[in-house]
Amino acid sequence: MDGRSVSAPPAAQTSRAPGAAFILKKALISAFVALVLFSLMIGVRTEAGPQGQLVYWTRFDDLAVMVAAVFGGSILVELLRRWWGPVDTVRVVPPSVQSALSLARRLVAPVLLVFTFLVPVLFYNERYILDLAILVLTYVMLGWGLNVVVGLAGLLDLGYVAFYAVGAYSYALLATNFGLSFWICLPLAGILAAFWGVLLGFPVLRLRGDYLAIVTLAFGEIIRLVLINWQTLTGGPNGVTGIPRPTLFGIPLTPADDGLAALLGIEFSPTHRIVFLFYIILALALLTNWVTIRLRRLPLGRAWEALREDEVACRALGINTTTTKLTAFATGALFGGLAGAFFATRQGFISPESFTFHESALVLAIVVLGGMGSQLGVALAALAMIGGFELFRGFDQYRMLVFGMAMVLLMIWRPRGLVGHRAPTVFLKHSQAISSDLVKEGHG
Amino acid sequence: MSGDPILCVDRLSMRFGGIVAVNDLSFDAERREITALIGPNGAGKTTVFNCITGFYKPTSGAIGLTHDDGRAIRLERLNDFRIAKLAKVARTFQNIRLFPGMTALENLLVAQHNALMRASGLTFLGLIGAPSWHHAEQAAIDLARTWLERIGLLDRADDAAGNLPYGDQRRLEIARAMCTQPALLCLDEPAAGLNARESAALSELLLSIRADQGTSILLIEHDMSVVMEISDHVVVMDHGVKIAEGTPRQIRDDPKVIAAYLGADEEEAIAVMESGT
Numbered sequence: 277m278d279g280r281s282v283s284a285p286p287a288a289q290t291s292r293a294p295g296a297a298f299i300l301k302k303a304l305i306s307a308f309v310a311l312v313l314f315s316l317m318i319g320v321r322t323e324a325g326p327q328g329q330l331v332y333w334t335r336f337d338d339l340a341v342m343v344a345a346v347f348g349g350s351i352l353v354e355l356l357r358r359w360w361g362p363v364d365t366v367r368v369v370p371p372s373v374q375s376a377l378s379l380a381r382r383l384v385a386p387v388l389l390v391f392t393f394l395v396p397v398l399f400y401n402e403r404y405i406l407d408l409a410i411l412v413l414t415y416v417m418l419g420w421g422l423n424v425v426v427g428l429a430g431l432l433d434l435g436y437v438a439f440y441a442v443g444a445y446s447y448a449l450l451a452t453n454f455g456l457s458f459w460i461c462l463p464l465a466g467i468l469a470a471f472w473g474v475l476l477g478f479p480v481l482r483l484r485g486d487y488l489a490i491v492t493l494a495f496g497e498i499i500r501l502v503l504i505n506w507q508t509l510t511g512g513p514n515g516v517t518g519i520p521r522p523t524l525f526g527i528p529l530t531p532a533d534d535g536l537a538a539l540l541g542i543e544f545s546p547t548h549r550i551v552f553l554f555y556i557i558l559a560l561a562l563l564t565n566w567v568t569i570r571l572r573r574l575p576l577g578r579a580w581e582a583l584r585e586d587e588v589a590c591r592a593l594g595i596n597t598t599t600t601k602l603t604a605f606a607t608g609a610l611f612g613g614l615a616g617a618f619f620a621t622r623q624g625f626i627s628p629e630s631f632t633f634h635e636s637a638l639v640l641a642i643v644v645l646g647g648m649g650s651q652l653g654v655a656l657a658a659l660a661m662i663g664g665f666e667l668f669r670g671f672d673q674y675r676m677l678v679f680g681m682a683m684v685l686l687m688i689w690r691p692r693g694l695v696g697h698r699a700p701t702v703f704l705k706h707s708q709a710i711s712s713d714l715v716k717e718g719h720g
Numbered sequence: 721m722s723g724d725p726i727l728c729v730d731r732l733s734m735r736f737g738g739i740v741a742v743n744d745l746s747f748d749a750e751r752r753e754i755t756a757l758i759g760p761n762g763a764g765k766t767t768v769f770n771c772i773t774g775f776y777k778p779t780s781g782a783i784g785l786t787h788d789d790g791r792a793i794r795l796e797r798l799n800d801f802r803i804a805k806l807a808k809v810a811r812t813f814q815n816i817r818l819f820p821g822m823t824a825l826e827n828l829l830v831a832q833h834n835a836l837m838r839a840s841g842l843t844f845l846g847l848i849g850a851p852s853w854h855h856a857e858q859a860a861i862d863l864a865r866t867w868l869e870r871i872g873l874l875d876r877a878d879d880a881a882g883n884l885p886y887g888d889q890r891r892l893e894i895a896r897a898m899c900t901q902p903a904l905l906c907l908d909e910p911a912a913g914l915n916a917r918e919s920a921a922l923s924e925l926l927l928s929i930r931a932d933q934g935t936s937i938l939l940i941e942h943d944m945s946v947v948m949e950i951s952d953h954v955v956v957m958d959h960g961v962k963i964a965e966g967t968p969r970q971i972r973d974d975p976k977v978i979a980a981y982l983g984a985d986e987e988e989a990i991a992v993m994e995s996g997t
Binding site: 567570571574575576578579581582584585586588589590591592593594595596597603698700701702703704705706707708710711714715716 | 832847861
C-alpha cells in the first residue's frame, strides 16, 4: 500500500488516461463476479415444501437487476474515484467548514441527549417508536458496558451475552421465587453478573487475543446451555414467565385502584408503563456512561487503557495486571447484568432463546463500529445498528444484504469506527484528540 | 567491594533450556551511584535486567535489594509487578515501551498508579469525587509536570506519546520510570539511537537524577561516551559471565575487556579504547 502510494502519481495518471475502455472492462469483471456470486444466492430460492420436500423457484429478473446494479455501480465508483483524485491527495478544508464541523461534533452529544429525553413526549402515541427507542437504549447500555472490556481494557470478549443472561435470570428468579421487587433485585443482578465476570476473568487471565475470544465465546455458550438444561431452576427452554413489572416506589403502573393512574386521578394507559420503562433504561444507560467517563479519569480506568496499550510496560510500572483485568471484566459484566435485569422486567418473560451468540456479536459489532473506547461512537453505532436495521425493514429479504453492505462501506470509510480518535483523560493546556493510528486495539 | 550496596546480585544463573544466558554472575551496585553493565551483543545483559526486574525468574542465585531504611528484599522471590510496586525497582526498555496512544502527561500519571489507587480509595472515593482524591490527583499532575519540565517536554505534555520524536520518547520513558519514585532505576540502553547532543543531555539528566533524587541507577549501555562519562562503576559481561569490573578508567585499560570486544566486534573495541583518549 505505502509503496504504491509513493510511486503512484505518475503511474496512476498514465493508467487512468485510457478512460472508458478501462472503466468498462472493470465494470464487466465486477458484473461477472456478481453474476457468479448471486446466481445461487438470489437467482434460485429454495424452501422446504409442506411434505418436507425441496421446493425451489428461479428469480432471474431479480438476478438481472442485481448484476445491472453492480455494473452501474462499478462505473459510478470509478467515475467518483477519478473526480476525487488519488487517495493520498492532501486536501485543504476551508477554516469556516472546519470550525462548523468541530462545532457540529461538539453539539452531537448534547443534542442527542436532549432529543432522547424528549422521545416519550414527541412520540407519545407511537408505541412502535417507543418500543424501538427502549430497544436501542438497551443496546446502547450493553455497548457502553462492553466498551469497558473491549474498548478500554482491550480484552476481546465474545461472550458478553452471558452477563446479560445472568442479570436477566437473577432478576427473574429472585422476583418470581422470593417476590423481591425490581429495585432490590437490580443491584443484586448487577453484583451477581459482576461476580460471574470475575469468575470468567480468572481462567482467561493468561490468554490473549484470539484465544481469549474463543474462551469467552465458549463461556457465553456454557451459560446458555446451563440455562437450557438446569430445568428445575431455570425452567429450561420454557424460560421464566410472569416476571413482575417494575414499580414506581412501590406504586404499580396498573389499572388497579392502587395503581399510579388511579392515584394521580388520570385515566390509565398502557403507554405509561412504556414511558416509565423508557426512563428507567435511559437512567441506567446514563449511569453506565457516567461511571465509565469517571472511571477513565481515575487510576483504574487509566490502567485499563494502559493495559490495552502495553501490558509489559504496565507490569514494569508496578500495576497489578491481574486485578486490573478482573476489574474490567467485573465492571463490564456489572453493566451487562443491569441491562439484563431491565430486559427481564420489560419482557415479562425470558428464555435461553434470547441469549444466543447473535446478541454478543451484535453488541461487539456496536462497539467496533462505534470506535473502540468512544462513548458517543458506541451510542451512535447502537442507534445505527438497531434503528438502521428497523429502517431497512422495507427491503424485506434483502435487509441483511443491504445492512451488510452498509457495514462494509462504513468500515472502509472509517476503519476504526465512527469515532476513531481517543480523547485524553487529562490535560495541562489543551485537550487534543489522539489519532486512531496511535491508539492500540489491545490483544488480550 | 566495600560500601553500601543497594543491589547485590549473588551467583545469578539463568538457563533457557540448554542455553546458559547468565552463568554464576555476582556483582554489587552501590547506593546513589551509577553502575553500568556493558558487554558485547548477546552477553546476557538484558537477561540480567529481566531477572532483576522480575520478568524472568532466575534459575539459581540471589538478588538482594536493600532500601535506604535498611529494609532488605529478595528480588528473586518477588515476581512480576511486585518488584516495581514493593521493591521500588523501575525500568525502561531497549525498544521503547511507552503507551503510544496516551498523552505524555497520561503516561506519567499511569506510572503513579499505585499511589493514586490508594488515594482514590480503590476507585470508590474517586468515583464519588472526594476532596482527598482531588488533592492527590493534583499532586500527581504536579509531579508529572515537574518531570516534564526536567526532560524539556512541558510544551508537549498533551501530545500523544507515540507522536513524540525518538529522543523525546526515550527521555519520557525515563521520566515515567522516575514517576514511580523508585529506589533503583534500571535503564536498558537509554542512549540507543540518540545523536551526540541528545546523548549528552541524557548523561546530564541521569547525573541530575542521581544528585537530586538520590536514586541509584543501573544501566546497560553500548554508547561508551555515556558509560565513561557518568558511571561510577562498570561491570563487563561476556557470554553470560563477568569478565571484569571496576571504575571506568580501570575497565578502559583492561586487556580482557578489549579482547572480548575485539572478539565480538572490532568497532566496539575501538570505540572503547578511543572514548577514553
